Amino acid sequence: MKKKGIPPIPNDTASAGKALFKKATFYRRVGDQLGELCRDCEPEPGHNGHESHATIPLLFLVTVFQYLESLSNSQATSAVLNRVDWKYALHLPLVSLGFAESDLNKYHVKLLEDPAILECLNGLLERIRDLYESQSSDKEKVDTTSMLETVSALNRYSAVVRAMHLALDELAIYHPAWLKETVLPHWLVRYGRSGTGGKAPEQREERDVLALAVGEDGFFLLDALEKDDAPPHASHLPEVDYLREVWNKEFDRSAGQVNWRRPVDAASGPKSDTEGA
Numbered sequence: 001m002k003k004k005g006i007p008p009i010p011n012d013t014a015s016a017g018k019a020l021f022k023k024a025t026f027y028r029r030v031g032d033q034l035g036e037l038c039r040d041c042e043p044e045p046g047h048n049g050h051e052s053h054a055t056i057p058l059l060f061l062v063t064v065f066q067y068l069e070s071l072s073n074s075q076a077t078s079a080v081l082n083r084v085d086w087k088y089a090l091h092l093p094l095v096s097l098g099f100a101e102s103d104l105n106k107y108h109v110k111l112l113e114d115p116a117i118l119e120c121l122n123g124l125l126e127r128i129r130d131l132y133e134s135q136s137s138d139k140e141k142v143d144t145t146s147m148l149e150t151v152s153a154l155n156r157y158s159a160v161v162r163a164m165h166l167a168l169d170e171l172a173i174y175h176p177a178w179l180k181e182t183v184l185p186h187w188l189v190r191y192g193r194s195g196t197g198g199k200a201p202e203q204r205e206e207r208d209v210l211a212l213a214v215g216e217d218g219f220f221l222l223d224a225l226e227k228d229d230a231p232p233h234a235s236h237l238p239e240v241d242y243l244r245e246v247w248n249k250e251f252d253r254s255a256g257q258v259n260w261r262r263p264v265d266a267a268s269g270p271k272s273d274t275e276g277a
Contacts, residue, residue, distance in 0.1 A: 017088035072158035
């Protein structure tokens with residue numbers, strides 16, 4: 001990308017970023033060096049590149065950041081909206097509302113359909129990773145395709161945790177006594193508002209183990225709702241139906257063993273938090 005295509009950091013964001021973050025901070029370094037980092041991100045002449053690459057490849061930068069921090073699309077969208085360090089790195093004004101989560105979902109699908117763009121963006125990914133690794137990162141080297149696969153897995157994990165959380169919340173409203181007798185002790189930590197379930201573990205092995213444990217929790221809850229002592233109609237509350245839909249899509253249970261129903265596919269992400277459940 002030509003440097004003249006990179007707009008300067010807005011004055012309000014520049015002032016806040018310089019006051020809050022040291023020069024060596026990763027996101028400040030990205031913001032300060034964005035023109036150089038994006039130097040070759042312009043599609044080749046005649047290539048039908050996506051409109052989002054016309055200036056700063058904003059959504060790609062967001063994708064790299066979420067990969068480095070192990071964030072889902074929903075969490076990344078929130079970071080763009082609320083975090084000064086991300087706004088500084090992305091050259092966004094402090095009052096920027098960012099973009100919809102569905103935009104990020106669609107962008108990831110389009111990237112996978114355009115190998116030329118992915119190849120072009122590999123250089124940008126490596127340059128950003130070089131800055132991040134100076135902050136003692138232990139992330140393994142990946143290319144853009146592998147990065148998108150990891151982001152897809154993060155979204156998948158986030159989707160199943162969210163479905164479980166929503167179902168438990170609704171049952172707590174309509175059938176609190178039954179839920180109190182049914183809930184497993186660790187659910188309060190894993191799915192509570194102050195728990196850790198919304199943030200995926202950074203290590204893939206740990207994340208896979210925890211995701212399957214979430215699958216077991218969901219099957220346990222759905223089985224309990226089918227028993228004779230379950231409250232009438234509780235099994236078909238809207239968020240319970242949504243949990244069942246997600247579990248039927250994502251998990252398979254055979255001989256008591258829970259597994260993912262299909263391999264992670266970056267081109268078919270989970271239901272967005274902004275979509276109706």
